[in-house]
Amino acid sequence: MNFYGQFPSTRLRRLRTYPWLRDMVQETWLHPSDLILPIFIRTPDASAEIESMPGIRRWTLEELPQIIDQVLEVGIPAIALFPLTPFALKTVDGAEACNPENLICKAIRAIKKMAPDIGIITDVALDPYTSHGHDGVWNGHIVDNDQSLKLLTNQALVQAEAGADVIAPSDMMDGRVAAIRHALDSNNFQNCAILSYAAKYASSFYGPFREAVGAIKLPPNPHGKAGDKKTYQMNPANSDEALREVALDLQEGADMVMVKPGLPYLDVIARVKQTFSVPIFAYQVSGEYALIKAAAAQGWVDEQAVMKESLIALKRAGSVGIFTYAALEVARDLILVYSEVSYNNAPTKRLIPSRTSLPFNDVVDSAPSKEPAQKK
Numbered sequence: 001m002n003f004y005g006q007f008p009s010t011r012l013r014r015l016r017t018y019p020w021l022r023d024m025v026q027e028t029w030l031h032p033s034d035l036i037l038p039i040f041i042r043t044p045d046a047s048a049e050i051e052s053m054p055g056i057r058r059w060t061l062e063e064l065p066q067i068i069d070q071v072l073e074v075g076i077p078a079i080a081l082f083p084l085t086p087f088a089l090k091t092v093d094g095a096e097a098c099n100p101e102n103l104i105c106k107a108i109r110a111i112k113k114m115a116p117d118i119g120i121i122t123d124v125a126l127d128p129y130t131s132h133g134h135d136g137v138w139n140g141h142i143v144d145n146d147q148s149l150k151l152l153t154n155q156a157l158v159q160a161e162a163g164a165d166v167i168a169p170s171d172m173m174d175g176r177v178a179a180i181r182h183a184l185d186s187n188n189f190q191n192c193a194i195l196s197y198a199a200k201y202a203s204s205f206y207g208p209f210r211e212a213v214g215a216i217k218l219p220p221n222p223h224g225k226a227g228d229k230k231t232y233q234m235n236p237a238n239s240d241e242a243l244r245e246v247a248l249d250l251q252e253g254a255d256m257v258m259v260k261p262g263l264p265y266l267d268v269i270a271r272v273k274q275t276f277s278v279p280i281f282a283y284q285v286s287g288e289y290a291l292i293k294a295a296a297a298q299g300w301v302d303e304q305a306v307m308k309e310s311l312i313a314l315k316r317a318g319s320v321g322i323f324t325y326a327a328l329e330v331a332r333d334l335i336l337v338y339s340e341v342s343y344n345n346a347p348t349k350r351l352i353p354s355r356t357s358l359p360f361n362d363v364v365d366s367a368p369s370k371e372p373a374q375k376k
């Protein structure tokens, strides 16, 4: 990197003087089209409420138009579906995942009918369907990788048949991308894309999600300690390994890759971005969302500002899109800000949201910026 000039001839504050100038040199922008909304689906007998995720609820198939209308209204391009499977349907092998009449497949068909232009991304992993809560087949000692591949492949196939546009394996079994790509191609789903959760960490930030999908408490590990997913999800201490995961998934046919969780793993996003020229997605996971909501509820942080700052950080690190439970509220806020952007008091109403002044651009401390026209 070249540095040009020195203080005092060089003053970096110059380009921070006015809102229009800050906007003009802004390197990264957040836009509703960057956001993917995860949606939880339930049966009518299950509760809608998710205690640990304020503002988020589960929807029945009948209620889906309510949430899909909101997605359309704010211009969010795609959604990701997750089910709360009735307890009675959970089994050791999670076979309900492969039932073409399961909640997810029904939801896909319903949404395709009501909003054919919304992208539907479906999760491939067995945890919402297994009686033990693991993402693959549990044989009492370990999660059996190759046994799991068969079920995961069938799960991907029923989702594609129901109309899913993007298959997103989040299970972290080795070889699942190749198995799924092969199954899709041999069944005429060559255009069904794969977004692999390539660098998915064994994170403690997934707690609220596990409540949302009713994931069972995991069986204790061989040392008798509380169960975890550390034999298949990545160690949070590693990042070289993330590059190997991404490389393998790309070789196996992944079209896009995910880094998950989001904010604690910005370095991983940046390394993947530097190493591979492929679309990267970040997942602002349930725990990240819940932390912000909880602090905001106490009045300790500005909710929308912190939410948007977290999301733009994910973009700055190198992701092209973000899965976030805050997608609707952030998109609404962005549209508002876009439509109100005006410089020199010009009454511009931008009809098409393009660039925005994010709230942290509007913080006026030293800048003589409020009415730049009079400030000569």
Ligand code: PBG
Pocket (backbone or CB within 6 Å): 123, 125, 127, 135, 170, 171, 205, 206, 207, 208, 209, 210, 229, 284, 285, 286, 287
């Ligand atoms: C399932 C899955 C999980 C998440 C997305 N897909 C949970 C897990 O791996 O235990 C977490 C999402 C979130 O926390 O928001 N494999």
